[in-house]
Amino acid sequence: MKKSLFFTLFLLLLTGLALAQTGLKKRRPLPHEYGRVELNNFSEKAGRAPVVFDHWLHRAKFTCRLCHVDIGFAMQAGSTGIAAADNERGYYCGACHNGRTSFAACSTKDQPATGTCDRCHSAGKKVTRHYDFRAFTEKLPRGRFGNGIDWEQAEAEGSITPVDFLAGVSIKREALTPQKDFDLTAKVAGMPEIIFSHQKHTVWNGCELCHPEIFLGVKKGKTQYSMTEIYEGKYCGVCHSSVAFPLIDCQRCHIKPVR
Amino acid sequence: MPRPSASFSTALLLFCLLLRPLPLPAVEELKAEFDAVCGKTHNALNLSAAEINELIGRCDALKPRLEKLGPERGTERKVFLQRLKMCREFYAFALSTKEENCP
Numbered sequence: 001m002k003k004s005l006f007f008t009l010f011l012l013l014l015t016g017l018a019l020a021q022t023g024l025k026k027r028r029p030l031p032h033e034y035g036r037v038e039l040n041n042f043s044e045k046a047g048r049a050p051v052v053f054d055h056w057l058h059r060a061k062f063t064c065r066l067c068h069v070d071i072g073f074a075m076q077a078g079s080t081g082i083a084a085a086d087n088e089r090g091y092y093c094g095a096c097h098n099g100r101t102s103f104a105a106c107s108t109k110d111q112p113a114t115g116t117c118d119r120c121h122s123a124g125k126k127v128t129r130h131y132d133f134r135a136f137t138e139k140l141p142r143g144r145f146g147n148g149i150d151w152e153q154a155e156a157e158g159s160i161t162p163v164d165f166l167a168g169v170s171i172k173r174e175a176l177t178p179q180k181d182f183d184l185t186a187k188v189a190g191m192p193e194i195i196f197s198h199q200k201h202t203v204w205n206g207c208e209l210c211h212p213e214i215f216l217g218v219k220k221g222k223t224q225y226s227m228t229e230i231y232e233g234k235y236c237g238v239c240h241s242s243v244a245f246p247l248i249d250c251q252r253c254h255i256k257p258v259r
Numbered sequence: 260m261p262r263p264s265a266s267f268s269t270a271l272l273l274f275c276l277l278l279r280p281l282p283l284p285a286v287e288e289l290k291a292e293f294d295a296v297c298g299k300t301h302n303a304l305n306l307s308a309a310e311i312n313e314l315i316g317r318c319d320a321l322k323p324r325l326e327k328l329g330p331e332r333g334t335e336r337k338v339f340l341q342r343l344k345m346c347r348e349f350y351a352f353a354l355s356t357k358e359e360n361c362p
Contacts, residue, residue, distance in 0.1 A: 173301045
């Protein structure tokens with residue numbers, strides 16, 4: 001009797017510890033998982049598995065601006081409310097996944113099983129990815145965190161050439177006027193200053209992806225923010241906690257020696 | 260059965276015309292105006308305050324026209340209203356930046 005009581009208590013203790021662990025510590029995503037988004041606005045209601053969207057594959061081919069400005073995907077996962085009908089009409093995923101630019105987006109529940117539905121609607125399914133992360137990224141410059149890829153370097157050296165214009169969707173614009181880079185003083189004494197490169201950011205983002213929604217003021221010091229807020233996913237953290245190199249890669253931003 | 264009056268028939272016809280889906284050229288016209296208005300964001304900081312104000316005015320004029328798109332054009336309404344919002348906000352941002360720098 002005493003033995004079984006002891007065993008039950010021991011089991012309860014172990015369960016508690018296991019639950020406490022998952023509750024406290026967030027697992028760092030593996031390189032191929034970093035930037036992964038699951039979308040389930042209507043999928044399960046329509047009898048499909050939620051969509052698993054990998055940023056690494058799409059960012060290797062397109063700029064952030066193309067998808068989040070020209071195509072109109074919101075910056076917060078799930079807030080765009082993409083419906084199959086939208087894709088069918090050639091918007092959102094359907095802007096490229098139309099059977100011409102890329103494989104067609106799965107549109108209706110009764111669509112013949114072409115096998116393409118599972119390529120995106122794959123949450124909880126054992127799906128062999130068409131693009132293997134390791135093979136795809138093999139020759140790309142290495143990064144320390146996130147996807148383990150230095151995307152900025154990859155773009156600069158031409159290992160990837162992200163497309164920034166989609167015919168029929170994008171507006172033909174004049175070339176972007178380059179804005180000056182600037183430094184930002186770190187709030188913690190002894191911490192190297194930040195060099196913010198407008199040049200590097202505009203290659204991927206253009207203007208209106210960051211201004212004014214993420215950064216209200218262009219004048220230095222107008223938008224006040226702290227590392228805590230950035231870690232909460234605001235300001236730089238909008239991208240640098242989910243898709244772009246993560247915040248633990250301190251030296252990528254804090255690079256200017258303290259004078 | 261009494262015949263409907265001419266005014267009733269006209270009213271019914273007008274009602275039906277209002278209810279019918281917006282023809283394709285009308286949507287294309289809205290898209291063309293959107294492209295013309297929002298195609299200058301890249302160089303907005305080089306435009307004069309008057310030019311930016313004019314673009315903001317055109318954004319404000321386009322918004323209710325997009326909002327009027329019926330349910331059959333729901334996708335276009337959703338996509339272009341979101342894109343217009345970003346574009347209009349950026350012009351307002353560019354204008355305030357200009358005013359801050361050259362008060």
